[in-house]
Amino acid sequence: MNEQKFVQFLKENFKFSKGKGIGDDCSVYKLNDYYQLITNDILIENIHFNKNHFSMNELAIKSLGVNISDIIAMGGEPEYFYLGLGFPKKFKEKDLKDFYNGLKQGCNKWGIELAGGDFSGSDKIFISITMVGRTERPIYRENAKNGDLIGITRGTGESALGLKCLKNKIDSKYFINKHKKVIPEIKRGRILSKYVNSMIDVSDGLLLDLKRILNSSKKGAKIFYEKIPVSKKLRSFCLKYNFNEYELVLSGGEDYILLFTISPKKELNLKKENIPYYIIGQVNNNQDELIVKHNNKTIKLKDYGYDHFLHL
Amino acid sequence: MNEQKFVQFLKENFKFSKGKGIGDDCSVYKLNDYYQLITNDILIENIHFNKNHFSMNELAIKSLGVNISDIIAMGGEPEYFYLGLGFPKKFKEKDLKDFYNGLKQGCNKWGIELAGGDFSGSDKIFISITMVGRTERPIYRENAKNGDLIGITRGTGESALGLKCLKNKIDSKYFINKHKKVIPEIKRGRILSKYVNSMIDVSDGLLLDLKRILNSSKKGAKIFYEKIPVSKKLRSFCLKYNFNEYELVLSGGEDYILLFTISPKKELNLKKENIPYYIIGQVNNNQDELIVKHNNKTIKLKDYGYDHFLHL
Numbered sequence: 001m002n003e004q005k006f007v008q009f010l011k012e013n014f015k016f017s018k019g020k021g022i023g024d025d026c027s028v029y030k031l032n033d034y035y036q037l038i039t040n041d042i043l044i045e046n047i048h049f050n051k052n053h054f055s056m057n058e059l060a061i062k063s064l065g066v067n068i069s070d071i072i073a074m075g076g077e078p079e080y081f082y083l084g085l086g087f088p089k090k091f092k093e094k095d096l097k098d099f100y101n102g103l104k105q106g107c108n109k110w111g112i113e114l115a116g117g118d119f120s121g122s123d124k125i126f127i128s129i130t131m132v133g134r135t136e137r138p139i140y141r142e143n144a145k146n147g148d149l150i151g152i153t154r155g156t157g158e159s160a161l162g163l164k165c166l167k168n169k170i171d172s173k174y175f176i177n178k179h180k181k182v183i184p185e186i187k188r189g190r191i192l193s194k195y196v197n198s199m200i201d202v203s204d205g206l207l208l209d210l211k212r213i214l215n216s217s218k219k220g221a222k223i224f225y226e227k228i229p230v231s232k233k234l235r236s237f238c239l240k241y242n243f244n245e246y247e248l249v250l251s252g253g254e255d256y257i258l259l260f261t262i263s264p265k266k267e268l269n270l271k272k273e274n275i276p277y278y279i280i281g282q283v284n285n286n287q288d289e290l291i292v293k294h295n296n297k298t299i300k301l302k303d304y305g306y307d308h309f310l311h312l
Numbered sequence: 313m314n315e316q317k318f319v320q321f322l323k324e325n326f327k328f329s330k331g332k333g334i335g336d337d338c339s340v341y342k343l344n345d346y347y348q349l350i351t352n353d354i355l356i357e358n359i360h361f362n363k364n365h366f367s368m369n370e371l372a373i374k375s376l377g378v379n380i381s382d383i384i385a386m387g388g389e390p391e392y393f394y395l396g397l398g399f400p401k402k403f404k405e406k407d408l409k410d411f412y413n414g415l416k417q418g419c420n421k422w423g424i425e426l427a428g429g430d431f432s433g434s435d436k437i438f439i440s441i442t443m444v445g446r447t448e449r450p451i452y453r454e455n456a457k458n459g460d461l462i463g464i465t466r467g468t469g470e471s472a473l474g475l476k477c478l479k480n481k482i483d484s485k486y487f488i489n490k491h492k493k494v495i496p497e498i499k500r501g502r503i504l505s506k507y508v509n510s511m512i513d514v515s516d517g518l519l520l521d522l523k524r525i526l527n528s529s530k531k532g533a534k535i536f537y538e539k540i541p542v543s544k545k546l547r548s549f550c551l552k553y554n555f556n557e558y559e560l561v562l563s564g565g566e567d568y569i570l571l572f573t574i575s576p577k578k579e580l581n582l583k584k585e586n587i588p589y590y591i592i593g594q595v596n597n598n599q600d601e602l603i604v605k606h607n608n609k610t611i612k613l614k615d616y617g618y619d620h621f622l623h624l
Contacts, residue, residue, distance in 0.1 A: 001405050006431070009409075013416055014426040016392060027394070027427040032344050038427065040442055042396040044434045080328060082339070084354040084396070084440040093313050097321075104325055114326040115339040115350065118440075119318070122356045128396040128430075128440030130352055 004215060020140070023216065025070040025200060028138045037133040039070035045124040053166045056095050058180050060102025061109075063127045065182025066203065068110055069256040071133035072184055073201040074140075075193030080113040082130040086122030110184065137193055139260075144198040144217035148261035148283040151196075153185055153276065155229040156206045157245070160252025164243060174233065182256045188275050189258055195270045196260040205251040207301065209259055211290060217261075220286035225249075225294035227280040246299060250292065316527060332452070335528065337382040337512060340450045349445040351382035357436040365478045368407050370492050372414025373421075375439045377494025378515065380422055381568040383445035384496055385513040386452075387505030392427040394442040398434030422496065449505055451572075456510040456529035460573035460595040465497055465504075465588065467541040468518045469557070472564025476555060486545065494568045500587050501570055507582045508572040517563040519613065521571055523602060529573075532598035537561075537606035539592040558611060562604065 001009075010022045019029040026037040043063050045051055054062070064081070071078045083103070087096060107113060115132075162179025165172045192199065198217060202209045206228075214221055230249055238245040261283050262270060270277070292299040313321075322334045331341035338349040355375050357363055366374070376393070383390040395415070399408060419425060427444075474491025477484045504511065510529060514521045518540075526533055542561055550557040573595050574582060582589070604611040 001408075010412070010426070013412065014419070016425050016427045018392065018425070019427070021425070021427045022429075027392075029427075038394060038442075038444075040394040040396045040429050040440070042398060042430045042432055042438070042440060044398050044432055044438065047398075047432055047434055080330065080339075082350060082352040082442055084352045084442075086354060086356050086359075086438065096313075100322070100325065107326070113328050113330070113333070114322070115328045115331070115333045115341075117334075117352050118354045120354055120356055120359055122359055122438075123436060124434075126354070126356065126398065126434075126438045126440075128352070128354060128438075128442075130350075130394055130396075130440075130442040132350075 020138070024141050025073040026076070026133070028074065034134045034136055035138050037071050037074050037076045037135060037138065038130065039067055040128065040130045041067045041070065043127040045126070051125060054180060056098035057102035057105070059127070060099045061106045062180060062182055063129055064103065064106035064110065064112070065184050066256065067129045067131040068112070068184040068186070069182060069201040069203070071131055072186055072189035073199050073258060074135060074138050075189065075199065076133040076135035076138070077186060077190060078110060078112050078131055078133040080115040080132050082115060083117035084128035085117065085119050086124070086126035087119065088123060088125060089121040110186065135193065139193050139196055139199040140216070141198050141200055141213045142216035144213050144219050144261040144283050145263060146219065146283060146285045147264065148197055149264055149267050149279045150210070150221060150223065150281040150283060151260050151262060151277045151279050152206070152228070152257055153188055154255070154257040155231060155249070156202060156255045156257060157230070157234055157248035157252040159254040160248050161234055161237060161243065168241070170241065172237070175237070179254065184256065185258055191273050191275055192258060192260055192270070195266040196262045199258060199260040202255050202257050202259050204253045206259065207250045207290065207292070213259070213261065214290060218287050219283050220289035221281055221283050223281035223290070223292045225292055225299060227278060229278055250301070332450070336453050337385040338388070338445070340386065346446045346448055347450050349383050349386050349388045349447060349450065350442065351379055352440065352442045353379045353382065355439040357438070363437060366492060368410035369414035369417070371439070372411045373418045374492060374494055375441055376415065376418035376422065376424070377496050378568065379441045379443040380424070380496040380498070381494060381513040381515070383443055384498055384501035385511050385570060386447060386450050387501065387511065388445040388447035388450070389498060389502060390422060390424050390443055390445040392425040392444050394427060395429035396440035397429065397431050398436070398438035399431065400435065400437060401433040422498065447505065451505050451508055451511045452528070453510050453512055453525045454528035456525050456531050456573040456595050457575060458531065458595060458597045459576065460509055461576055461579050461591045462522070462533060462535065462593040462595060463572050463574060463589045463591050464518070464540070464569055465500055466567070466569040467543060467561070468514060468567045468569060469542070469546055469560035469564040471566040472560050473546060473549060473555065480553070482553065484549070487549070491566065496568065497570055503585050503587055504570060504572055504582070507578040508574045511570060511572040514567050514569050514571050516565045518571065519562045519602065519604070525571070525573065526595070526602060530599050532596050532601035533593055534596065535593035535602070535604045537604055537611060539590060541590055562613070
């Protein structure tokens with residue numbers, strides 16, 4: 001079973017009659033004068049992170065960041081959250097306080113609050129964050145239109161390169177920081193939400209997350225690799241250490257940039273907002289087809305990124 | 313650090329300005345015409361359960377039950393939930409489907425819906441449920457008054473005895489079912505919420521959860537053991553297998569009964585509702601004092617139940 005089939009199984013078996021449920025970054029529930037957004041993301045030791053790579057403080061801040069990113073991807077702003085924490089018994093009180101101090105820093109930085117949660121001893125670190133946010137106009141994955149331009153807010157691959165540096169003990173503070181620190185684009189997301197048709201945050205790789213938009217919208221797309229901003233620094237690291245640039249940029253996870261589709265007409269208005277973004281391709285009606293061109297040559301894609309379900 | 317100190321640390325460092333945050337079974341957030349309740353409970357393999365004791369189906373239903381119980385303890389009714397699931401890679405697709413089928417049964421049984429969540433492979437089973445509910449009158453722990461009667465909806469200790477049976481391979485379907493199956497008292501909780509001053513669900517032991525009410529309310533209490541309904545079946549099992557009855561009844565966890573305090577005047581009205589409950593003691597102003605009498609003799613209490621923080 002892959003993720004797509006699993007989500008299909010869930011959608012068929014679990015209806016959320018009060019709003020929009022499974023299948024997007026957040027659930028959407030209409031209240032009197034706005035929409036309440038709720039998302040839940042889990043981070044598990046040795047699956048999502050290696051505790052040797054993160055201080056407790058950094059881990060807490062990153063956990064918040066990835067959840068905030070889901071709220072932003074729906075056009076929302078984050079408000080408050082719940083933390084379910086499994087924390088190894090061998091750890092000390094200081095470790096726990098470092099973790100909560102990280103949470104506090106994240107709260108101050110992003111204007112959010114801790115509203116509740118649960119705590120337990122455990123073998124491995126397990127973090128579950130449920131984030132609540134709000135928006136006046138929720139942006140869904142399923143709304144990409146034929147002819148929409150495909151945009152991204154920053155380049156991809158730098159977080160995945162940072163993880164490679166950590167794993168291979170390559171000393172690069174620049175890329176390691178890109179992996180450790182999530183920069184949720186709260187203001188940029190709010191501006192985009194006024195114009196875009198669909199949006200997602202890139203957590204599992206540019207192509208995999210684009211595939212999610214396309215599958216939900218029953219569309220296809222063509223991407224032009226040369227339009228993706230790839231920094232000289234990333235390119236030279238790939239050459240030096242023999243890393244596959246395509247793999248990093250197209251399938252590297254955890255950049256938490258925003259990926260959106262927008263009508264060409266609305267894009268003219270978005271231009272006037274003066275926020276940085278890059279148009280990298282276009283949506284078409286060829287359902288299930290995703291083509292990546294690089295200087296007119298088609299790139300062969302082995303897979304589209306990380307799928308938690310492929311083992312099942 | 314114990315739980316009380318940890319909650320104090322959290323309360324000092326994390327303010328929830330929009331409503332009531334840390335320190336009760338749920339957070340409480342006022343919407344236009346009702347209060348939204350949200351709770352998060354985690355269940356970790358080998359900490360909260362042993363997977364040899366539960367089928368995937370039973371585990372899913374129990375996970376829902378313990379979260380629903382928190383909503384009820386605040387005087388609310390459950391509506392929908394989010395599931396963060398870490399599921400071992402060695403498991404099969406069938407195991408996962410059994411788990412989700414259990415969720416579906418729970419949804420049908422208790423009138424709730426799955427609204428979203430997250431999934432990942434992991435070493436051990438990790439379940440995080442965030443449950444959303446509503447009430448017109450939230451009931452807090454901190455509101456017990458001097459002179460309040462202390463009530464419970466059922467006897468305690470049977471779930472803990474069931475766990476002992478499982479661990480010691482004693483064949484008793486009756487008690488094992490008491491451990492495996494949570495019976496959230498949705499209707500009874502809604503009726504109680506019209507009369508009581510404070511309420512909690514007994515998850516970690518009668519005395520520990522009573523202590524939580526008393527600490528929050530800055531009160532003390534006296535309990536009369538002989539008023540607690542202890543079944544003949546439980547008593548005879550304790551004699552036969554040399555289990556400590558006091559320990560099971562006073563400190564055994566996971567009965568998920570409701571424990572409440574109510575003014576003597578309001579209790580006269582509650583009587584007319586014809587729901588079963590037992591008055592087992594009374595609240596007083598002797599802060600931090602909890603005395604348990606059994607036929608006029610004071611029971612010496614070693615500790616009050618399970619505290620996840622005592623290792624820190």
